[in-house]
Every structure is written in C-alpha cells, then in structure tokens.
Amino acid sequence: MAKGSVRKKGKKWDYRFYVEDASGNLVQKEFVGTESKSETEKLLRQAMEDYESKKIIAKADNITLGELLDIWSEDELKVGTLSNGTVSNYLQTIKRIKQHPISNRKLKTVTSEHLQQFIDLLTFGGTAGTFVSKGYARDYVHSFTAVLQQAFWFAVFPKQWITFNPMQYVVLKRKTEDVDLFAEDDVEEANAKPLTHEMYQKLLAQLSKRSPDAILPVQIAYFTGMRLGEVVGLTWQDINLEEQYLTVRRSVRYSSARRKTEIGPTKRKKVRVVDFGDTLAEILKKAKKEQHRHRLQYGQLYHRNYYKEVREKNRVHYEYYNLDGTQEVPQDYTELFFVCLRSDGCLELPSTVEAACRKASRKVPELEGFHFHTLRHTYTTNLLTNGAQPKDVQELLGHSDVSTTMNVYAHATREAKRNSARLLDKVVGQ
Numbered sequence: 001m002a003k004g005s006v007r008k009k010g011k012k013w014d015y016r017f018y019v020e021d022a023s024g025n026l027v028q029k030e031f032v033g034t035e036s037k038s039e040t041e042k043l044l045r046q047a048m049e050d051y052e053s054k055k056i057i058a059k060a061d062n063i064t065l066g067e068l069l070d071i072w073s074e075d076e077l078k079v080g081t082l083s084n085g086t087v088s089n090y091l092q093t094i095k096r097i098k099q100h101p102i103s104n105r106k107l108k109t110v111t112s113e114h115l116q117q118f119i120d121l122l123t124f125g126g127t128a129g130t131f132v133s134k135g136y137a138r139d140y141v142h143s144f145t146a147v148l149q150q151a152f153w154f155a156v157f158p159k160q161w162i163t164f165n166p167m168q169y170v171v172l173k174r175k176t177e178d179v180d181l182f183a184e185d186d187v188e189e190a191n192a193k194p195l196t197h198e199m200y201q202k203l204l205a206q207l208s209k210r211s212p213d214a215i216l217p218v219q220i221a222y223f224t225g226m227r228l229g230e231v232v233g234l235t236w237q238d239i240n241l242e243e244q245y246l247t248v249r250r251s252v253r254y255s256s257a258r259r260k261t262e263i264g265p266t267k268r269k270k271v272r273v274v275d276f277g278d279t280l281a282e283i284l285k286k287a288k289k290e291q292h293r294h295r296l297q298y299g300q301l302y303h304r305n306y307y308k309e310v311r312e313k314n315r316v317h318y319e320y321y322n323l324d325g326t327q328e329v330p331q332d333y334t335e336l337f338f339v340c341l342r343s344d345g346c347l348e349l350p351s352t353v354e355a356a357c358r359k360a361s362r363k364v365p366e367l368e369g370f371h372f373h374t375l376r377h378t379y380t381t382n383l384l385t386n387g388a389q390p391k392d393v394q395e396l397l398g399h400s401d402v403s404t405t406m407n408v409y410a411h412a413t414r415e416a417k418r419n420s421a422r423l424l425d426k427v428v429g430q
Contacts (some may be wrong), residue, residue, distance in 0.1 A: 004044050006037060013037050015044035019051060020150045063161060065110055066103035072151040079313045084255070086263050087315070090193075091257040093143045100131040101281060107161060112169040118171055119145060138172070145172055194378040195222075200368050203357075206364050209332030211356035213342045216287050218357070220340070225278040225397050227374045228350045229253050230266055234339045248398065252320065252350060261320040261349060263307050272398045283334045287339065294343050300325035303345035306333040322346045412426065 002016030002424050016030040031047065033040030063071075073094055077087060097103055102110065121128060122144055125135030127146050145167070152165040195203065200222060207215050217231045226234075229251035239246045254261050266272075295302050303322045309332070310317045322345070323329060340348045354372050361370040376397070383393050394401065 004048055004264075006033065006040050008037075010177060011035055014039050015047070017044065017048050017051070050111040064103065064109045065105050065107055066098045068107055068155055069147070069151050071374075072154045076150070076154055078315060083269065084262065084317055085253060086313065088255045089143055090147050093147045095257075097144065097147070101129050107155060110166060110189075112166040114149065115170045116168055120344060122129060123173055123175065132322055135175070138174070141172060142179060143215070145170065171181070180276070184277050193369075193374075194369070194381040195367075195374060199370075200363050200378070203360055203367060203370070206360040206367075207356060210359065211342075211352075212354045213348050213424055215349060215354035216283070217340045217353045219283050220280065221372065221375035222379065224274045225376050225383075226274065227251065227267065227376065230351060232338070232340055232348065232350050232353070233263060236288070236337045236339055239284060239339065241281055244277065244281050245273055248272050254349075254351060256319075258317065260317070263320055265316040266398060268398055270398065272395065273395050283338035284339070289343075294345065298344055301344070304329075305336050305338050305341075305345070305347050307336055308334075318349065 004013045004015060006013050007273070008014075012035050013033040014030055015033050016028055018026040018028055029311075031043070033043050042118075055235055073091060078089055080087075082090070095119075100118060100121075103112055105114065118128075120140065121131075121133050122141045125133050149165070149167045152162070152167045155161045156163065156165050181189070203218065204215055207218065217228070220226060220231050220234065221228070224231075224246065226248060226418060230248050232252040233250040234246065234248075238249060248266055250264055251266050252261065252264055301324050303324050306321045306323065306329070307318045308321060309329070310319055321333060323333075324345075329335075338347050340353075342348050357370060357372045361367045380393055383396075384390065
C-alpha cells in the first residue's frame with residue numbers, strides 16, 4: 001500500500017503520497033485538500049485506493065490481452081479521429097477477440113506465434129475451445145490485425161507494459177484457391193453478375209407483392225449507383241428535380257456496438273453530386289406526391305423523422321428517431337425529410353431493404369445470388385458498356401481513384417467481353 005500523509009499549508013490542508021514511476025522509483029505526488037483535516041485525510045485514502053487499483057491493473061505481469069483491448073478502446077480508440085463507423089466496427093472486433101482463449105492470456109506471455117495462429121484461424125477456419133471460425137474474407141480479418149496492431153503499440157508506448165509489439169511479425173496470409181483443371185463446366189464469373197433490364201423489372205414486380213416500400217430505394221440505386229446507406233440517408237433537400245441532380249451527403253447505418261440507428265458520413269467522408277435522367281426524375285416526383293397522400297391519409301398517426309446529437313468523449317453521434325403526431329417532440333430533436341419512407345412515414349431502414357432483396361432473390365430464379373449492392377455493379381456496368389468515361393463513372397460512384405472503378409467492374413458483362421474480343425476480327429478484315 002502506498003504511504004501518505006497530510007500537512008497544513010496556510011488555511012488549507014494538503015495531502016501527499018508516493019507512487020512508482022516508469023522505472024520503478026518512488027516519487028512523491030502532492031495535492032491540495034480542504035480546510036478540514038478529516039476531509040483531506042479522506043481524500044488521501046481515496047486517492048491511494050484509486051492508485052493501488054489502477055496500479056494492479058497496469059502491471060504487465062497481471063494484465064491480460066482482453067484487458068489491454070478494453071483499456072486501449074477507452075483511452076485511444078473512442079477519443080481518436082476515426083469515423084464513428086470504424087470505431088463501431090473495431091469495438092465489435094474487440095468483442096469477437098474476447099471470445100477467443102487468447103484474450104485470457106497474460107500480456108507478457110502473448111507471442112507472435114499465438115497471434116499468428118489466431119489470425120490463421122480467422123482466415124482459414126477452425127475451432128479453439130468454444131470459438132468457431134468458418135474462414136473469413138481478407139477485409140474482415142484485416143480489422144482484427146488493425147485492432148491488435150494498434151493495441152500492442154499502445155502497450156509498448158505510452159504504457160510501457162511490454163518492450164516490443166509481437167504483432168509486427170504476424171502475416172495476413174492468403175487462401176489458396178483450388179482449381180479443377182479437368183472440369184467440363186463453363187467458367188462462372190467470380191463477381192456478382194449485373195442485372196439485365198428484364199431482371200430489374202422482375203425484381204420490382206416481386207417487391208411490389210410483399211415489400212412495396214423497398215421499391216423506391218432499389219429504383220434510386222439502379223439509376224444512381226448509390227450505396228444502400230446513402231440511398232436511405234437521402235433527403236428531399238438533397239434533390240434538385242429541375243436540374244436533375246442529387247447530392248450525396250450522408251449514410252444511415254445500424255451501430256451494433258451502440259445498438260442505435262445512426263446517421264453518419266459517406267464511406268469516403270466526401271460529398272458528391274450525382275446527375276440523373278428523366279426516368280428517375282419522374283419516379284421521384286411520383287414518390288413525393290405519394291408521401292403527401294399518405295400524410296393526409298394517416299393524419300396524426302403519420303410519423304416524422306428526427307436526429308439527435310449525442311456527444312461521447314470527443315466523438316459525436318447522430319441518432320435516428322421517429323415519432324407520430326400524438327407524441328411530444330423533445331427540444332434536442334431535429335427533423336429530417338427523408339426520401340425513402342414507409343407508408344406510415346417512418347424511414348425505410350437499410351436492414352429492411354436488404355432483407356426484402358434477399359427474399360426476392362430466393363423467390364425469383366433469375367435473381368439467385370442478388371443483393372442490394374448488385375445494383376451498384378449494374379449501374380456501373382450499364383454506364384461503362386454504353387460508352388461512359390471511366391473518370392466520370394468514378395466520380396459518380398465516389399471511388400477514391402479510377403483504378404478502383406475499373407478493377408472492381410472490369411468483368412462488366414459476357415456480351416461486352418465478346419464484343420471486345422471480336423474487335424480483332426475487324427483488324428484482319430473479317
């Protein structure tokens with residue numbers, strides 16, 4: 001237990017006690033108390049108890065990997081400059097790591113070999129106690145390596161609990177792909193196939209039967225290539241129907257860490273402008289009239305949509321809420337006029353739209369494997385195969401550079417590939 005004492009200085013009492021510095025030497029810490037000796041002694045006891053409890057946690061001989069991750073998330077992750085979405089993903093990653101036996105290991109006993117085995121388990125699949133991995137995509141596993149890298153560097157400095165970072169020797173391996181050299185089947189496209197216009201019409205027909213509120217988000221994505229969260233986050237203020245362009249400013253997503261639907265920035269944290277044609281303009285005009293009709297039909301039971309600003313440490317969250325006309329609106333709520341609404345006025349959430357698309361893919365044979373992001377592939381494919389400039393497509397999609405656009409969507413369609421291959425016939429005069 002730390003040793004301490006109180007002494008009077010003028011009208012007030014001070015209290016002091018000794019603590020260990022990074023080298024293990026004892027140094028004196030002195031604090032101002034109150035005019036009461038007994039109250040100052042109480043402050044001294046509380047301060048020494050707090051120091052001892054933190055000291056026990058902070059000793060590298062006692063701290064576990066799981067405890068390190070918790071401390072790092074509080075001291076570094078939550079107060080850092082990463083986006084709310086990234087923070088939420090990293091917190092989920094920490095939760096997942098703590099389900100593995102490695103999280104119970106003392107920090108000083110965690111080796112590069114232990115960490116490599118854990119990352120390999122995530123990559124290739126397997127079990128470790130009750131922890132089960134089916135083998136995950138490289139991007140998903142990368143979030144684990146990022147969290148562990150940063151947490152261990154935090155343990156090296158400023159905490160000085162360990163002298164080196166064992167994650168620096170861990171390699172994120174690639175899965176080997178087995179290829180059947182003697183199969184007689186045709187080679188399938190590795191990427192999601194874009195929709196033909198006929199398939200798009202079948203999708204709308206299926207949604208109209210069971211999930212009509214999901215139709216407008218699908219239509220917007222088909223004609224703009226926007227991501228699902230971006231489509232849902234679109235407001236009428238973002239749309240210029242006269243000049244036929246919209247501004248992509250925000251994205252709606254569910255934070256599993258906070259258990260809240262939140263409004264945040266786009267994936268690249270950049271605002272972009274997307275032009276559209278007459279077809280989507282007519283769709284949007286019709287949707288606006290429908291919303292007005294629903295508002296009159298539901299009356300007081302029609303919902304309005306709001307966001308609330310919540311500050312946690314140095315981070316700001318914008319939480320989504322909806323209230324009908326019979327409910328009192330709190331002063332800290334700000335109304336938003338979303339484009340994609342249910343008939344009762346509530347926002348059509350990303351999870352609902354995605355679920356409707358998955359159900360449609362099971363009901364319609366031609367849509368097997370379809371998901372909402374396929375619409376983004378389709379939009380890009382339609383533009384590129386009809387002569388759009390790659391740089392223009394990149395800006396419309398909000399990709400960081402044009403190579404991303406071309407690499408992701410180079411598969412386009414089988415027909416476009418055939419036409420490209422036949423260009424050589426023209427060269428030789430066939």
